[in-house]
Amino acid sequence: MKSVQADATAALPRSHTGRGNRLLRQMGKRYDLYLMLLLPMVWYLVFHYGPLYGLQIAFKNFNPAKGIVGSSWEGFAHFERFFDSYYFWRLLWNTVSINLFSLLIAFPIPILLALIISEIRSKTFSKWLQNITYIPHFISVVVMVGILTVFLSPKTGPVNILIEAFGGTPIRFLEEAGWFKTIFIGSNIWQNMGWQSIIYIAALSGVNPQLYEAAKMDGATRLRRIWHVSLPGIVPVIVILLILDIGHFMNIGFEKILLLQNNLNLESSDVISTFVYTTGILKGEYSYTAAIGLFNSVINLMLLLLVNRFARKTAETSLW
Amino acid sequence: MSKQATIRSTSDDRAFDAIVYAIAAVIMIIVLYPLIFIVSASFSDPARTLNGEVWLLPKSVTLDAYTNILHNEKIWTGYRNTILYTAVGTFINIIMTILAAYPLSRPDLPGRKVMMVIITLTMFFSGGLIPTYLLVKELGMVDTMWSLIVPGAIATYNLIVMRTYFQASIPWELQEAAHMDGCSNWRLLLNIILPLSKPILAVMVLFYAVGHWNSFFNALIYIRDEALHPLQLVLREILMISQSDAVDSTVGLEDKILLAESIKYAVIIVSSLPVLMMYPFVQRHFVKGVMIGSIKG
Numbered sequence: 270m271k272s273v274q275a276d277a278t279a280a281l282p283r284s285h286t287g288r289g290n291r292l293l294r295q296m297g298k299r300y301d302l303y304l305m306l307l308l309p310m311v312w313y314l315v316f317h318y319g320p321l322y323g324l325q326i327a328f329k330n331f332n333p334a335k336g337i338v339g340s341s342w343e344g345f346a347h348f349e350r351f352f353d354s355y356y357f358w359r360l361l362w363n364t365v366s367i368n369l370f371s372l373l374i375a376f377p378i379p380i381l382l383a384l385i386i387s388e389i390r391s392k393t394f395s396k397w398l399q400n401i402t403y404i405p406h407f408i409s410v411v412v413m414v415g416i417l418t419v420f421l422s423p424k425t426g427p428v429n430i431l432i433e434a435f436g437g438t439p440i441r442f443l444e445e446a447g448w449f450k451t452i453f454i455g456s457n458i459w460q461n462m463g464w465q466s467i468i469y470i471a472a473l474s475g476v477n478p479q480l481y482e483a484a485k486m487d488g489a490t491r492l493r494r495i496w497h498v499s500l501p502g503i504v505p506v507i508v509i510l511l512i513l514d515i516g517h518f519m520n521i522g523f524e525k526i527l528l529l530q531n532n533l534n535l536e537s538s539d540v541i542s543t544f545v546y547t548t549g550i551l552k553g554e555y556s557y558t559a560a561i562g563l564f565n566s567v568i569n570l571m572l573l574l575l576v577n578r579f580a581r582k583t584a585e586t587s588l589w
Numbered sequence: 590m591s592k593q594a595t596i597r598s599t600s601d602d603r604a605f606d607a608i609v610y611a612i613a614a615v616i617m618i619i620v621l622y623p624l625i626f627i628v629s630a631s632f633s634d635p636a637r638t639l640n641g642e643v644w645l646l647p648k649s650v651t652l653d654a655y656t657n658i659l660h661n662e663k664i665w666t667g668y669r670n671t672i673l674y675t676a677v678g679t680f681i682n683i684i685m686t687i688l689a690a691y692p693l694s695r696p697d698l699p700g701r702k703v704m705m706v707i708i709t710l711t712m713f714f715s716g717g718l719i720p721t722y723l724l725v726k727e728l729g730m731v732d733t734m735w736s737l738i739v740p741g742a743i744a745t746y747n748l749i750v751m752r753t754y755f756q757a758s759i760p761w762e763l764q765e766a767a768h769m770d771g772c773s774n775w776r777l778l779l780n781i782i783l784p785l786s787k788p789i790l791a792v793m794v795l796f797y798a799v800g801h802w803n804s805f806f807n808a809l810i811y812i813r814d815e816a817l818h819p820l821q822l823v824l825r826e827i828l829m830i831s832q833s834d835a836v837d838s839t840v841g842l843e844d845k846i847l848l849a850e851s852i853k854y855a856v857i858i859v860s861s862l863p864v865l866m867m868y869p870f871v872q873r874h875f876v877k878g879v880m881i882g883s884i885k886g
Contacts, residue, residue: 271818274598276851293699295699298698299619299698299699299774301655301775302692302698302774305690305774305775306692308685308688309685309688309689309743310689310704311706312685312739312743314745316721316724316740316742317715317716318711319716319717319720319724320715320720320724321714321715322716322720323716323719323723323724324716324720325721326719327728330631339818344801356598372783376737381791383617385612385616386613388605389609389613390612391651392666394613395613397617398613398616400872401617401620401621402616402617403872403875404624404865404868405620405624406863407805407861407864407868408803409802409804409860409863410805411803411824411825411829411859412828412861414828414829415825415828415857416623416627416857418622418828418829419828419850419853419854422850425639425850427643430640430641431641458833459619459620462881464662467876467879467880468879468880471879471880480730487791490605491601491602491605491861516713527806528829531734545718549718549719549722550719550722555723556737559717559719562716562718562719563717564722566714571714580780
């Protein structure tokens, strides 16, 4: 009896007996669920896998008249051109450094904010602090950059008026390459620290209160309780968010960088994604910039896999 | 001994509390001050704002900037367009997300794992800007509102959040019982699942709607016709492009620059108001959405 069943399973792809038959019946009975999925799955195929198919133009000389398939193959010519170009290292350095500095400086701040919020004894005050720090998150990129332009304007902006009042000379913040990264990362922190702290606050509230009591009994000060109880309690969440952040390491803040960019700060604001936009969409070099975009995505994916693997080994937490 | 210890720890405690409150207060000021300044500046006489006289409260209160905006055709067109794009876009987002999330939440659906993999992969690797742009162009969506709506019809992250909610918050026994009674899957979804999922639906509507309201990049690359420009593109023009450092001090120009500068604060308020106004009412839901998302999907 048992062996018969096993045979039927082994023969599943060819004959529709046994389990195969049951599977089909199961699927047939739920045809309406597949019907629901039809539109979304077609959408995924067209709008996510379609562009993946279109990526072949990175290896071709795309000619709109001939279409994607009809254009001639170029091999790795576009990649070689990019690697040999004078701006390659500038683009790579800016892309990596902006994101690396963001990770080092901006990533820990929501964690600190969450710890502070959880240490506030007055419930009303901590609610106020939370709700106020969430507000900037809802401001659009355009408005955010607008606020920066207005505040940092050399003649009329409040920041420069303050500098002048203290006897300094006004700084053209947005037109000096040296200031670009500071402004970009600083405003990101202002806008997002509250929102990003939500997950940590939730994680902190999940830490077992008995652990705090036990630590207290052992004479641990509040600082030590944060260090030995709170932080270890939220490490898994921190690791997951770190991996996710690295998952779009090469793409962070593209829209904001584009809006903040001008000819004078280009030296430190020119990143791969903005270059793809200006050279690809504005100047029409589709194949060349598709290749650059592919280079960007591949590096990104490799970073993600690397970090995920590292996290699984050391922190025993990972995305998959 | 032990008495001494408790005394020491309470004074430590007090010092700790003082530091915590001090940091909290500083953070609050850093976040709030720019916001208050913008509101005050928008109601002030532009000349006094630009001279640096406004610090906290408005000086020489005036509504000039706002009346000026009222007469700005472009802003109104942008507003109208954005409301339309947000309404239609969010509607399509919600329908598509439900249609994907519900079947994929069903443990009895063969093949759902494969489909989840197909969907999740797109979060980590994509064709990128250029192939997507060429596709949208090929489909003839350029210069129509569909270019702003269809390519982003589903946000994969939201789909996963919604699916997690369906799985975790709606008892499977309930669905099985409904099936026993001969309820079809469509009726199950419409009459049982969705009414039970109002909290997550609210969160999704908000996430998607804010996304549409604030988005500008797709319009930047797909919409050339000015009559179709959404608010954010109009804003970009007013806030950034017209910043023209025309430091030429001809008298007439000086006035123009003054007005252009003063309008900026008011424009920031007018464009962010809809989102910020609903914020106090929906903030709880937003937070809930993030929390559900943090349960690993």
